[in-house]
Amino acid sequence: MTVPPLQTPGRETFWQIGHVQEILFYFFAAMALLTFGWGVYRRFTRYTRGAEDWFDRTDDIASRVVEATKIVATNEKQFNRDMYGGLMHTFIMWGFLTLLIGTIIIGIDIDFWQKALGNEPFLSGAFYLSYSLVMDAMGLLFVVGVGMAIYRRYWVRNERLWGKHTSTEDTLFVWTLFLLGVGGYVVEGLRILGDGAGSTSMPEYEIVSFVGWFSARSFQAVGVSPSLAADLYPALWWSHALLAFGFIALIPFAKPFHMISSFANVVTRDEKAGKRLPSVPADLDAETGAASIDHFSWKEMLDQDACTKCGRCSSVCPAKASGRNLDPRDVILDLKQYRENLEAGGDEKTIVADGGSSVIQAETMESCMSCMACMDACPVEIEHLKSFTRMNRELTDAGEIQPSMQEVFQNVMQKGNTFGDPNRKRGDWADDVEVDVPDARDQEVEYLWYVGDYPSFDDRNKKVARSLATILDAADVSFGILFDDEKYDGNDIRRVGEEFLYIELAGHHVESFEDCEFEKIVCTDPHSYNTIKNEYPEVDFEEFADDPVMPFDYEGTWNADGEIDVYHWTQVVEELVPQLGLSGNELDYTVTYHDPCHLGRYNDEYEAPRKLVTATGCELHEMPRNRSDSFCCGGGGGGLWMELDEEEKPSEERLREALEDTDAGQAVEKFVVACPMCMTMYEDGRKTGGFEDDIEVVDVAELVVEAIGESETAGL
Template sequence: MPFRETFWNIPHWAEIGQYILGLLTILVFAYGVFRRVKRWRMGQPEKRFDQIGKRLWSVLVDAFGQARTAQDAYAGIMHLTIFWGMVALFIGTALATVDWDVTHLFFGFQFLINGAYILYELILDIFGVLLLVGLGMAVYRRYFIRPPRLQPATAWQNALAQNVDRDDAYALVMLTLITLSGYFVEGLRIAVSKPEWSPWSPVGNALASWFIVTGDPTNRTLHLTLWTIHILVAFILIASIPFTKLFHILAAPLNIFFRSMQPAGTLIPARNDDQVGVKEWRDFTWKQLLDFEACVRCGRCQDACPAFASGASLSPRNFIISLKTHLWDTSSGHRLHGDVISSKELWACTSCRACVQVCPIFVDHLASIVDMRRYLVNEGEIDALLQKTLANLGRYGNSFGQSERLRVKWTQPIQAVIKDARKEAVEYLWFVGDYASYHVMFSDITRKTAQVFQKADLDFGILYDAERNTGNDVRRVGEEGLYESLVEKNAAVMSKCKYNTIVTTDPHTYNTLKNEYPANGNNHPVLHYTELLDQLIAAGKLQINKKLNYKVTYHDPCYLGRYNGIYDAPRRIIRALGCELTEMPRHGDRAFCCGAGGGKIWMEEQPEVKERPAESRVREAAGIPGVSTLVTTCPKDLVMFCDAVKTAGLEGKILVKDLIELVDEAM
């Protein structure tokens, strides 16, 4: 009868010793975890215990299912095989122990017998192989392929980079040791005891035959030695979890559980009453500290980051690693601002959210960047251009520093009068936004938007000179007080207007109106103009008279796509116009930011920048054979891309158009 003799050839002292060692391991492990949790609790409070059901579901899908990890094929297979291999072997070891030292010892029965035992052996052997495959892939990738995103940054102090390297190697060495020693112990046991069911452990059996051929198959001392190594490695591995990279086994699921359940476009307000932001690490919330601790340095954020790609000093990966190191660095006297994180890094961020979107464990880099920016703004450490813009926004309510009365200058050539939503009730309140109102390149396009609305018999109006910048990017720059004052001014006017739905031209405007104004009393639905046109086309209210037949590609604006999940509406419109749409390599939630967001469009270019994100993007578009037009749905994109087409020398090769121009042309 097949059964499990778990402690074959193991003397009684070793078996007892194992349990004492196990107890010690648990103590060290518990201390390590306690030490970490204590540190997190030194951060600021933050409420993350709502929506427990949703949180547990996310842990199931994203921690156990590793949905995001799997989006990168190589890394996904690598990690899933290691993860499930270790899970299976851990459960297997636990089962064997219970089978032998609990049920057999105390109750006189075993459950790992007959078919169950044979299945058990087979499954564990297979998972062991999977684990080795995963580890092999990891070693090959880290030490032979050497992708840039796994390399230490040159900016790091060498000591830090070495620690990180050692930590990475440690995890791989230990996991490999534990798997190989386990197989060898099994092989030697089979070589000596030769159970008839041994073919069900194919790897162990193969090793057994090898032992029989090469040496003394009855070498019980070798077996005991290997068993001891296996046990020691296993206990050291478990005890070291809270002190090494392996801690992500616990921290990653926790970080996923406690992730923000708010819409992506809702920024957490400045916490302290005086809104000074994060000056020292203890000003971060416990959840932000958990973010830093859970990171495994996989570098996907760095690969996705437009600032990093452009050559600017920011790598979201290094940002998090530096913060994590700083958290435990009690002796160097480094200051968070300046020594650990430079203001250049903080100002390089375009708030495009690509890093947050790809992070397998839902680290929110952006929340921490904005919190640190708040401190810089409070200290007045901002560049001259940004300072001028913020002053303009405070004084005139627009980033252009122009009179409010010029906000509606674009309407002058229009024959039909656009309703003043302050004076009469309208169905749609059109929030035009700064760029669409003031920028010289956009006034014609904004007129076309009005024409399209009028041709569709839309009952709409605007706020005329009472509209103010909504503050989306002001908030992400870190000027919370200015953001609040802009909200107050807009909310005061809007509360006096009668309308059903808000429609916006600008995705940035759209984002804050939809996700952040509700906290300030707006409970009207908010639509981006592409959503509205998509609805009108579906309802047959927008007549398309001309098929355009252009070959186009479409750029997803960050604040429309990644922030708000609007990917399909603009594409449906493009197809409805008769255009042929070819996607760029980076599209949808992987779309590459134009570089304007988060207030970047109001800042001076950093001298380190080699290729501006907008140039990279127009080159990407121009590189698609046959595509003549890059279509976008964000005024800032249009301004950035038109400029980039000139600086990249692509004039005549690719046109940049707002989707509304094509709609207008087709009507």
């Protein structure tokens, strides 16, 4: 039996569905929602078993939710480096949300407005027409978005979407979404066609449901009559409903849970993640490593659940590109898989170790350059470096690190620097520069200059230190250095896992800073700049001051309110260009510039070095990967000191990019850096990659000092 067409624009929700079937529908709906609620509760209670995080991630929760909503709603992270992916995800997300909201509106109309209050349906007339138009339009975007995903995954077979954790679950997820989207239009088309049974035509107002109208016309074109459409409708309606209920019920137990966990992850993100690392307690028995999966914090567990397997982190990882044994996505998902297996009664394993059947291999963690490219690319704010550092601590505590790193630790502990040279020679580089380099311990200065290990001890980088001293003197800047009271800053050994040695170095330095009179700190090395600016203020030195092993008496926190400004030298000198008398046409080199990770991605400083390069008159050509997309030199995270198996060194790949992929091509004469570690890695890459005759590696400071006519200074 068919129902006559409605005269007023609208529709009968349970058209062709009997009362018994309607009761069954509500039963299945209730079961799906209860299963969904129980599953979400169960997933979130897992996080209570994780360790407490090192700082409050739910403070000012309202602002966090608002900001997370903006990030998710705009899909800004999905559009990063990938317009196709951004559009695809936007279509799917907003289409899905619109369909969800539309379904809720129907429920309110039927169950509350009509049945509970006894009113006539509000989903009728002009409101129904508007509703139908929006639902069809956004539903079509949803289907298009899912189609784009299927095309990229299975037709193009985008490499980053496939990996060791790719499974049937991924296939079922994307095809279920597709069937839900297309199935909705099939059901709608049958309803519109069948609604015309007993009349001469389909209800004309249904043309606003333009996709459903097209579906109805298509059925009509292949010979489906209105009466047959009405007969077929219940079976297709139930198929669509049961698929939707099954999808809802399974959300907490499968990949669709990322729709919830990802938003929660963005809400609880640390805006300084990576540039600062979790502090460690003074208690030597405190669990700060990865001896057990239970030692991971609840946020690290949430990170694991938020991962969508999109592979964006993998596609930008310089370690993976160089053939090192690291895939950031696999590390996060390996930890998740192990945790879930353990919860299901699986065998316990060592989390990270050198060899054996550990979850993560030591070689994998050694491969990480701490460049933060993975975190910058991640659309759901996973904090890879936090988990990586935890595992590095475990390796360091167990002594499972390379002998070369052990030697670096010994050098720092015994000599105060990574070279193992007597620290009294730290300021000897200043003997070969014709300007006076004041001692900040003896006189008041505006800038306390933290020189760093490589500019102090490495012959190639000493030239950079001398250039910078010449520049500061030419600009009539009041500056001074600590000479042998300066030690290694600790940034990279901390990322390798040597936390207490880092604390010792930080305590020594803040105590030395307190003994000097200065206004600001300026650093040669972006690594020093990052750790002094972002990490020293996070340490509660009072916890460690009474420890006899710690050679400092400083108590409390240092620079917690940011009263002392900390700069990279390019930020200071960029403001001094007028005082240096540069006209912008002194040099005529064709150059390209490499963004150091710790200056760029870590601290969002991209323009100061570029302004200095162009102020010298050089013609600057950008490499394809620049600014936040810069490709790491390979020296971070201890890479400078480790022996690693690589198909091609990151420095070699970057130099190739400068000469082959930059618009100027082989015309590029100089590869410009602003980091001593980058200088060291690229000088090595020139030799091993065979680029010695093709390009010269120079620091920004060397260009500036040449431009101001001081290149004749002794030692330059």
